Amino acid sequence: MNLTEQDRVEKRDEGDTQEPLRPGLSFGARMWGVLTAPRMTFQDIAQRPTFWGVLLLQVLAGGVFAWIISPKLQEFTRLTLEQSGQVMPPDLMQMTMTMVMVQGILAALIIPPLLWLLQAGLLKLYAQFALGEGTFRQLFAVAVWSSIPSLLSGIVHTILIQMTEAKDFLTVQTSLALFLPASDTISFLYLFLSQFDFFIIWGLVLLALGAGAVFRQRATRIGVYLFTLWLIYVVTAAGLGTYFSGKI
Amino acid sequence: MQQSENLPKAGSPPFKGQFFSWPKHLLIIGGIILAIAILIGLNIYRINQKEGVPxxxxxxxxxxxKATVYTSGKVTVPQREEIISINGGLIRKVAVKRGEIVSAGQVLVELEDEEQALAVRQAEANLALAQANLNRTLEDTAPNEIARAEDTVRQAQANLENIQQRLERTQSLFEQGIVSRQELEALELEEKLKQSQYDTAVRMLETTPKGVLANRKALEAQVAQAEAALTLAQKRWEQTVLRASRDGQVLQLEVEPSEYVVPGKIVAVVGQTEQLEVKADLSEMEAAQVQVGQEVEITTEAVSKTRYMGEVIEVAPQAITRPTSQGEQTLVPVVIAVKGENALRPGYNVDLSIITGQxxxxxxxxxxxxxxxxxxxxxxxxxxxxxxxxxxxxxxxxxxxxxxxxxxxxxxxxxxxxxxxxxxxxxxxxxxxxxxxxxxxxx
Missing domain, CATH: 2.40.420.20 (conserved putative lor/sdh protein from methanococcus maripaludis s2 fold)
Incomplete structure (x- = not known):
């Protein structure tokens, strides 16, 4: 008998319900476990793909971080406009500053969920070719939980940005771009290396481990798939960024 | 299942047992904290690093x-002669080709000359006629007229002397009372008449040579005029053959056989191409830097990859103004002599680098x-x-x-x-x- 994926999931769920259901990890244990014992924790997440708590936590935290650094971002925007020779009336400048803050907060609230949807979609696409079994919900939960390092990244960036002057807004880095001159913020090399962020790499590794737990496959294969896609994105983004900044 | 066995048992605390072993956790958390600390430290170091203005x-x-003044100019021939047709007429023969080396006096172009030849003959005839008139005047007319005037004077003088003698005798006889007063007065009147005739004859004798002389001069002038007309006609005839006045090369040849040329047309240009010059114009500021004797590098697209040398031989003492699309421009003409052998040709446009200092x-x-x-x-x-x-x-x-x-x-x-x-x-x-x-x- 041919079973659909949904049937298989339901059957598996039925099988699970037939066995004595052991309580999973608590929210705190998952948070802790993602960082310290990711393989085991993602097995738990795959079995019980709950994500709303950590999703709200991350989205709200991102919004708070954006709100905290918004004065610096506004000041940095104002300095950039001044250096580019653009003179604005005060009311227009005030409106621009407000828009910068609102856009920053909205981006922090909206972009992460979209990114998790994309990651889950890409993993679902991978499952179509690699005969992996897993629901979109499981993959989405893995994507949300694997971005816990981004939460840490937000904390680190917020602290560092608060410690620096507004003109050094772009200087704060947790990527390999740290090893480039601080004055270089638009070269291809800078844009390329800035994607090799400690927290992004960490998140990708967690995503591969989580997907491996869902698909019951080796995380290495999924890792190669994810890193290949990510590298294509990095090179494209760096190339386009450099092109539109007029450097090439 | 292996995975299930690794998970914490239901109801077990999350930080105990095999799943959460403290030493391993501490190690991992320590590593994470260390990595974050390093990142923060690197950022702080990078931000605080005092970086100078790049x-x-x-x-x-x-x-x-080398200080240079750049301009462009045109190659010219300094010793250059334009051969102009003085006469109008049809070209009978073109004796040379463009570029041919010619020597002074060599025939370049011949015009049809029948009209000029006839004009010469007519002038010769006019001269002969004028000369004949003059000769006839000199040989015949003048001596006879003078002799006749001299005879008239002599006859008038004789008549006067005769009447004067008769008047003396009559006066003596009148004083003696032999003749009447009427006879004396009649003789006195006759003596005045003879005196008048004598004076007229003398004046005639005096004026006759002048008239003859004036007539001769007029005839001589006619002869001279005829001679000049002949010379002019001959010159016109000679000018139907156009010749080079100097050694050189035929630079331009503007006519062809059977072509009609109008008076004043340039039919050929002959010049000495061994010594070429470049004429150029400089702005007032550029001219202030340029002096006679300065070296010049000459290049042209026509002879690429070759650089010729020259020397400034003239900087015009007075500027000129030339109209431009934006008004007028004040320029100072300069002349540059091209040194040594070269492949330049008159009329080439060249670029000039005048070395004003080095x-x-x-x-x-x-x-x-x-x-x-x-x-x-x-x-x-x-x-x-x-x-x-x-x-x-x-x-x-x-x-x-x-x-x-x-x-x-x-x-x-x-x-x-x-x-x-x-x-x-x-x-x-x-x-x-x-x-x-x-x-x-x-x-």
């Missing part, structure tokens, strides 16, 4: 420099380093990572660099395109990758 510099070096070992820097104001010229020099301004005195300049006479030394690092807001003592960072050595371009 600048590009060039080192002052010794290099040859130095073999000058201190040079690029133009982009200079900050020029009305009062002074400055550069920014980097010493020990700090920018200092220096006032400099400039000398010769070429396309890219300028000679520094005072203010810099060999090896000084001068900032290229310094920022407007650069101030004395500003810390700068020389970007090694962007270090330029423009002086090499001219080595």
């Amino acid at each position: 600048v590009k510099v060039v080192e002052v070096k010794e290099a040859p420099i 130095a073999e070992a000058a201190l040079v820097i690029p133009f982009e380093t200079l900050i020029e104001t009305d009062e002074k010229t400055e550069v920014w020099v980097v010493q020990d990572g700090v920018a200092h301004y220096r006032e400099v005195t400039t000398g010769l300049t070429d396309d890219l660099q300028v000679q520094i006479l005072n203010g810099l030394q060999v090896g000084d690092s001068v900032i290229i395109n310094p920022a407007d807001d650069l101030t004395e003592g500003t810390e700068v960072k020389i970007n090694g990758l962007e270090r330029e050595e423009k002086g090499k371009n001219h080595d």
